[in-house]
Amino acid sequence: MAGTLTQNSDRRLKKDITAIDYGLKEILALQPKAYNWKNQETEKLSLGLIAQEVQPIISEIVNAQDDEQKTLGISYTELIPVLIKAIQEQQAIIDNQKQVITSQEQTNTKQTDLLQALLVRVEALEKQSKKSHIELAKN
Numbered sequence: 001m002a003g004t005l006t007q008n009s010d011r012r013l014k015k016d017i018t019a020i021d022y023g024l025k026e027i028l029a030l031q032p033k034a035y036n037w038k039n040q041e042t043e044k045l046s047l048g049l050i051a052q053e054v055q056p057i058i059s060e061i062v063n064a065q066d067d068e069q070k071t072l073g074i075s076y077t078e079l080i081p082v083l084i085k086a087i088q089e090q091q092a093i094i095d096n097q098k099q100v101i102t103s104q105e106q107t108n109t110k111q112t113d114l115l116q117a118l119l120v121r122v123e124a125l126e127k128q129s130k131k132s133h134i135e136l137a138k139n
Helices: 024-029 076-138
Strands: 033-035 046-048 062-064 072-074
Touching: 024 076
Parallel strands: none
Antiparallel strands: 033 046, 062 072
8 A cells, every 4th residue: 555644734724822731741651552353353563542542632633523332543654743742841851951961061170170180190299298397307
């Protein structure tokens, strides 16, 4: 089966556009599952989410079908913007951590340089102290 799934996304077709509040917190709350379908003869393992578990977390992507049981389904396509937002949030965290690491590396370099300078001074003072002791011992 070849092809692409395309959905209209033109701004001109939309109204009341706002940023989504969902993101990393909600993605971390989702519990991906492996399962077999009850009504299929094949035992091919499927991967996905359980609609009843997703509904309290991101209700907008869970839809009831028009069947007698009101079977729940998930619009995985509508999960994509939440995943994008989660990635953006993670990237902001990573970028912040990179800045902290860079700052700590600079501080570490300065402290290493200072320590090295202090060690040189201590060594010089020890040599001077030994000389003084030797001269005092001679007198």
